[in-house]
Amino acid sequence: MKKLLLSSIAFVFLLTSCGSKQKGELTGVQGKKWYPEKPYGMELIPRGSFIMGKSEEDQGKLLNAPTKTVTVRSFYMDDTEITNSEYRQFVEWVKDSIVRTKLAILADELGIGPEEGGIGDYAFKDADTTRASVYDKYMLDNYSGMGETGYEGRALSKDEDLVWNTSDYPDEYYTEIMDSIYLSEEESYNGQRTIDVKSLKYKYSWMDIEAAARASVKGNKSRKDFIRTEEVEIYPDTTVWIRDFSYSYNEPMHNDYFWHDAYSEYPVVGISWQQAKAFCNWRTKFKNDDNKSRNRQFVNQFRLPTEAEWEYAARGGIEGGTYPWGGPYVISDTGCFMANFKPQRGDYAADAALYTVEAKSYEPNDFNMYNMAGNVSEWTNSSYDPSAYDYVSTMNPNGGDSSNTRKVIRGGSWKDVAYFLQVSTRDYEYADSARSYIGFRTVQDYMGEEDSTQ
Template identity: 70%
Template sequence: MRKIVSLVAVVAFLVGCGRGDQGQLVGVEGKKWHPEKPLGMTLVPGGSFIMGKSDDDMAALKNAPPKTVTVRSFYMDETEITNSEYRQFVQWVRDSVVRMKLAILAEEMGETPGAGGIGDYAFTDTDEANMSVYEKYMYDNYYSLGEGYENRKINKDIDIIWDTRDYPDEYYAEVMDTMYLSPEESYNGQRTPKVTHYKFKYSWMDISGAARAEEGSRADYIRQEEVQVYPDTTVWIKDFNYSYNEPMHNDYFWHDAYSDYPVVGVSWKQARAFAQWRTLYHNSYRKERGKHNVNSYRLPTEAEWEYAARGGLESASYPWGGPYTKNDRGCFMANFKPLRGDYAADQALYTVEAKSYDPNDYGLYNMAGNVSEWVFSSYDPASYEYSSSMNPSVNDENNMRKVVRGGSWKDVAYFLQVSSRDYEYADSARSYIGFRTVQDYLGTDVTLNQTR
């Protein structure tokens, strides 16, 4: 009898634990990964290049000495982020804030879905009959106590009512009233949104700090951020004294005529928040369909930006080669300030559409001119001397000077050179600074030397 029992146990072990791997080390399968190029992005194959000034340092800044560095492959936006794309972010934040305010008031007033009014906007995780074990635990221990509103499930299936004539009840009107300026702050009978309420909250982990620390808990390196997302449209006035730019202040961000133009008036902190939101937005869609998360969107490092701007051309002054800013037909190759006071000599007074002029050899538009671009790196004149030669990245949280690259519509040709460095403060916004994002490429099988 013991022999039979032992034989059954052995068979069970072979069948139950082996699972067809014949006792071999075969690894554990994860979710199937099917690489896909993000919409509006192009693949920049990894490789090495000479970063820094390859010719005379005309400005004598001595902040970009030549240095050979290597970067990994990544995807990059073909164009600067446009007004239309950034408006999607602003409106998502606005709608989320409204829905959260409606849900909180509905819960405070004891209103529930089905009765009409603000109750239809109540949190969707209060129905115990449809809760999972985890959701019920969280509700009993946190949500029912009025804690953790930011983790609650807001109702996204019901449309927000914007027309005051259609407000369902006074509670709804009370919430919506907080989203607009008071009559004393408005003029010409316009109902003006209170854009200071458009705030995006997110968290991130300081992995570099945690890796260098000898002690401390994980929570010590998780950072919480809250960023007001609406662009500063007053930059069109503040950046230029004694200049009439009110039409750009009034129309540039919201009017559909400028939808395909690069967004400006966005600080480094807002650009970084946009990248965080884009990751959240993309992954929430994939999660609903049981797909693997994509890598995070982020601002490019300074080395990545210069490598991409060069388009595979070694020691070139501009993305198209160089050293001239005109082509063989006498036309300017970018949107900048080519002559003293003559902003329109390149057929553009302010910015132009993001997909203007010819792209470089990586398919990237306006890597020189149009708007300067935020990158992730902090500005230190000596950073090339001590940064790594592999994926160099220098970002000091305490250094508020962040690098901007590429030159803009109001800059002279020097700032359009792919090696020229400039900076602005992280909490500042300008009428000539925008940004584009990147996403890491998963894998190492795409490098520049393999694509030649």
């Protein structure tokens, strides 16, 4: 009996060793193949050190940007501000998801599945359990009914296109859902049906890593204590064009700027800091959903730049430059203005633009960044503290403070004088505010790229 047992063990060992690809060597865990790629519409900002702050006279006498030598890691940055067209993609995705969710929930309540057509074509994918995987069935059996609505985690069907033409609605249930996302007749005029933009909310979760790391030494909290959930109305505040300027006729900008194709390549404005953060989360999700479908490894998150990253990118590698183009003047050798701002004695149109200009206007700096001065000011991830430079780290400095609602904006805008266009000038706005002169661009940490020589 003992010989039989030993023989069995030896046989198992033989099978295990023969089937091993490592041959007893330390080869590491092999995960998914990683396909590093340059993000679309972004430029690589190489790591480096620079003197952050005002090396020239502070004409504003704010004394909030003393010189400080800092170093930042490599990162990708959008070569332009996020445009109306790009932000509309976010809005359309949210609108599509909300409608599909409403249709799926009603189909579920009515017990209508894909086989019955109509609203059933938009039922949750797990409604047809004959085609569901073992995992889908397990999740449905064990997690159905959990969450705020009871429908969290259930997969939406995207096999059918949404129908927007009222004459083509498939049934009365579909009509009921579509009618719920529009404003009532009392709130409409000129016979136009208008989407209720307040219903366009993006909900997401994120983990407060910094808070978790600082609290870990105490050891009294679990991971879930640091998971934050946000729900943000994501449609731009178009009324900023009127509210920002009293006794000024800007109604055409309110009516047309965000949605009309004539302004597609102009920077989006009327976006709060919270909305910009929500966009970053969505952009990460949008890319990773595609990577998941291709069985590719996820990319790291898109985010707002820190104040130091923004200034480093704006300088374009030029030490001691006043503006992104390096020189101390806002007019070129040929007599042309170098950016979109309020020049001379308040002549908005002297630089050939009254409001904003297209995102790829004027010459880019040496990092190929467009409009790092003027056009629109840009949100950063950093909180504003006039004495921040005295205490932030010299390595990847960031004055992040969740309790401080004043967020740094940089670059100046179409309505600002030249002082605010300087790469070292600091300004701020409250995180929940939206303005006709504030936009944003995103960054992503650099993690390598494909070897073009192979």
